Each structure stands twice: as structure tokens, then as C-alpha cells.
Amino acid sequence: MYAPERHQEILGLARAAGRVDVSTLAQTLDVTPETVRRDLSVLERQGLVRRVHGGAIPVERLGFEPGVADRESHLAAEKTLIAKAALAEVPDAGTVVLDAGTTTVRLAEQLPTDRELTVVTNSLPVAAVLAARPNITLHLVGGTIRGRTLAAVGPWAERALADIQADVVFLGANGLTPDRGLTTPDLGEAAVKRALAHAARRVVVLADHTKIGRSDFARVVGIDEVDVLVTDPGTDGGLVAELEDAGVAVVRA
Numbered sequence: 476m477y478a479p480e481r482h483q484e485i486l487g488l489a490r491a492a493g494r495v496d497v498s499t500l501a502q503t504l505d506v507t508p509e510t511v512r513r514d515l516s517v518l519e520r521q522g523l524v525r526r527v528h529g530g531a532i533p534v535e536r537l538g539f540e541p542g543v544a545d546r547e548s549h550l551a552a553e554k555t556l557i558a559k560a561a562l563a564e565v566p567d568a569g570t571v572v573l574d575a576g577t578t579t580v581r582l583a584e585q586l587p588t589d590r591e592l593t594v595v596t597n598s599l600p601v602a603a604v605l606a607a608r609p610n611i612t613l614h615l616v617g618g619t620i621r622g623r624t625l626a627a628v629g630p631w632a633e634r635a636l637a638d639i640q641a642d643v644v645f646l647g648a649n650g651l652t653p654d655r656g657l658t659t660p661d662l663g664e665a666a667v668k669r670a671l672a673h674a675a676r677r678v679v680v681l682a683d684h685t686k687i688g689r690s691d692f693a694r695v696v697g698i699d700e701v702d703v704l705v706t707d708p709g710t711d712g713g714l715v716a717e718l719e720d721a722g723v724a725v726v727r728a
Contacts, residue, residue: 476504481514486523489533490685496530553683553707553728558582560728561645561705564679568592569642572671573601575626575664576647578681580604586611595639595674597627597667621664628663636670644675648682650691653717656698658691665693672696677703684709687718698723 476484481504488503489495500511515531518524524531558581565571568591573579575598583604586592590610596602597616605611618632646668650658657672657680659665672678678701687710698721705726706715715725 478514478517481506481510482518485511485514485531486518486533489524489531494527494530494532498529500530550683550685550707553709554578554581556707556728557681557683557705558585560726561679561681562587563726564643564645564677564703564705565592566642570595570639570675572596572639572641572644572675573598574644574646574668574671575601575624576681578683579645579647582645582681593641595636595641597632597636597671599625599627618667619663621661623661624664626664626667628661628667632667633670636667636674639674641675643677643679644671646672646678646680646695648680648686648695650689651680651682651687651698651701651704651718652690653698653714653721655690655694657695657701659693659695660691662693665695668695672700679703679705681705683707684711687711688714 484504485495485500497508497511501508515524515526519526522534524533554577557578561582562585565586570593573583573594573596579598580600583601588610592610593612594605595614595616602613602615605613616627616632616635618627619629621628648657649660659668680701682704684707687706701723703724703726704718705728708727710727718725
């Protein structure tokens with residue numbers, strides 16, 4: 476196995492288990508512990524893991540917020556599955572709100588071309604996908620652009636969203652738990668996500684399995700304000716049952 480292949484294998488194991496240790500990786504990959512340590516150092520320099528005593532933890536579990544470029548390729552197949560499954564929540568006509576995020580960009584790419592829709596978004600990438608669609612009336616929310624997510628945030632965005640009553644909002648998530656609800660690392664982005672949620676009659680969260688069961692710094696909305704979660708088959712069945720008991724309809728793509 477070449478080094479890049481080992482790096483991908485180590486990263487996959489770390490993301491699946493939440494952490495990896497040097498000795499287990501050495502046995503699994505049939506290499507020396509020194510080789511594993513060098514591999515972990517490479518992954519840490521790339522911003523994908525954080526070294527801890529005896530092993531490493533993926534940055535997603537530490538509350539670090541990767542940038543758009545880093546998140547774009549992570550779990551790409553799962554995000555596409557989630558986006559396609561979320562199409563069932565798109566109305567035949569009406570107003571849709573799309574949050575910032577790589578999964579919501581995939582949903583924007585999948586939006587049907589055979590119906591008239593009004594779309595509101597605070598995401599520059601989502602707006603770029605939809606701007607030229609003849610069947611889409613696009614409203615781009617203004618504000619301060621966060622470089623990490625390319626989302627408009629701040630009081631300007633919050634004021635604009637206060638005047639909107641849409642049919643459905645599709646929210647991205649950094650964390651979702653039955654007790655803390657929807658969370659994200661940044662307070663400013665949490666405030667705008669909350670305004671997005673309150674701007675629609677129905678709240679649909681799009682989140683892959685790495686986001687379910689984890690909690691981040693800033694609370695967006697409680698679980699009682701989430702109507703539907705669309706996730707991938709990798710989401711733990713026990714967590715799914717807890718979310719359903721809390722009143723959330725869970726769709727596993």
C-alpha cells in the first residue's frame with residue numbers, strides 16, 4: 476500500500492471510529508508504528524486530524540470547522556444520496572430556503588427544472604448554482620460573508636430573513652443530538668441559521684452520519700423545531716430511534 480492510500484485508509488478509520496491509535500493502525504496496515512506516526516503527521520499538516528497521545532482524532536470530532544474546499548470532497552457520495560432523498564421535501568411550487576453548506580449545494584444542483592420555485596439563500600455557492608436557472612426566482616440574502624463557509628451572516632441577513640415566510644427550509648448541520656438539537660461552531664452563523672429556520676413553515680435538516688450524535692459550540696434550534704432529518708445509511712440506528720422518539724421524521728437515503 477502506497478503512502479497516499481494509507482493516508483486515506485487512516486482518515487476513513489478515524490472518521491468512522493472517532494479516533495485511531497498508533498499500535499492498532501500498525502497492525503491493521505502491516506507497517507511499523509514509526510510509519511504510522513509519520514502518516515499521522517502528514518494528515519495533521521493537511522488539517523485533517525489532530526494528533527493526541529497514542530493516536531489521532533479527526534478534526535470533525537474536535538469542533539474545528541473545516542473550510543468549504545476541505546468539506547467538498549468529504550463523504551461526497553453520502554451527500555449526493557442525501558440531496559436526492561431531500562428532493563421529496565421540495566414543494567411542487569412555492570418558496571424554498573437553502574442554507575449554506577456542501578450538502579445544500581448538492582440539493583441546489585438537483586432541484587427540478589420542471590416547476591417554478593422561489594429560492595432564498597444566504598450561500599454564495601448555492602446562488603452561483605441557481606442564478607441562471609429560468610424556472611428559479613432567486614433571492615440572495617446579504618450580509619458579512621464568512622470565508623470559511625461562504626455564507627452571509629450578521630444583523631443585515633437576520634433582518635432580511637425576518638420578513639420571509641417560506642414553505643420549507645433545508646438546513647445544514649455541524650451537529651445534531653436529541654438533547655441539544657442543531658448546533659454549529661460559529662455564533663454568527665448559528666444566529667442566521669436560526670433565522671432561516673424561523674423563516675419557513677417546515678424545517679428539514681440535511682446531515683451525514685458524522686454529524687449525528689455530536690454537538691458543537693453554538694445552538695441553532697432545539698430538536699422540537701426540526702421536522703425532518705435526511706441522512707445517510709451510516710447513521711447509528713440507536714440515534715435514529717432517539718430522534719424519532721423526539722418527534723423527528725428520519726429519512727435514511
